[in-house]
Amino acid sequence: MSASIVHLTEGSFDEVINAADRPVLVDFWADWCGPCRQIAPILDEISAEKADSIQIAKVDVEANGGLAIRFGVKSIPMMLLFKDGEIAHSMIGARNKEQLLSDLAPYL
Template sequence: MPNAGWSPTRTARTTWSRPPATGERKLSSKYANLLRVLSRVSGPLALFDRQSAPDHNHPLRDKEVTHTVAATITTLTDSTFDEELAAASSPVLVDFWAEWCGPCLAVAPVLEEIANEQGDRLRIAKVNVDDSVGLARRFEVMSIPTMILFSEGQPQVRLVGAKPKGKLLEELQAFL
């Protein structure tokens, strides 16, 4: 007579199981199958050990998040805005942006290119809406990036959203 108290039974997945021994807990078939599968792939999973994983505990470096601002781009604040626009001899494209805004960061290099190419005919300025809430409210900036072209101190064109360089120049061409 084989082992007393033990008889093979078939489970729904057609695998053989035995009743748990004293003190042993029976795993549900779902977890037992998961453990079986994981034990077969432990070799490939070893490739993902903790030492090779990237360290996400350090803050991002400045060079990874920001763009260098060209010398031809001016930063405006609540206190400098009016006098800078009054002193401008050419049209000024003011970019209302924020550091946390992805589309704002995407349009920044485009504005740098335009500033370098059109510097004699167009000035580019930036207003951080988090730092200059009054200006954002004054010009009714509801979404960012918003670019407003000022000519002779007055708003002429309003562009909302990130746009490619060609589209920006096309919309500004009448004022250049």
């Protein structure tokens, strides 16, 4: 399995989510969001360490405003966990690695 993080766009979003063989954690982020920058390295680590059980994906909300509207994003960082194409869990705000892993654990 590839450990790489995928960057989703309005064009690729549904295809990637529906084709995924693992749960997909989608991080809605933007360059100007300080807390988003803090969780970026944490997501890199999780992506590398948990490649078999989770796919990490990112949506740049500035470039993909339609996705932000579609999912009602009003605050970032916001992370949505998709399982079998459906939203299984949603999280608003930054958190540390330990907490993020324990928030995700029930769904993996």
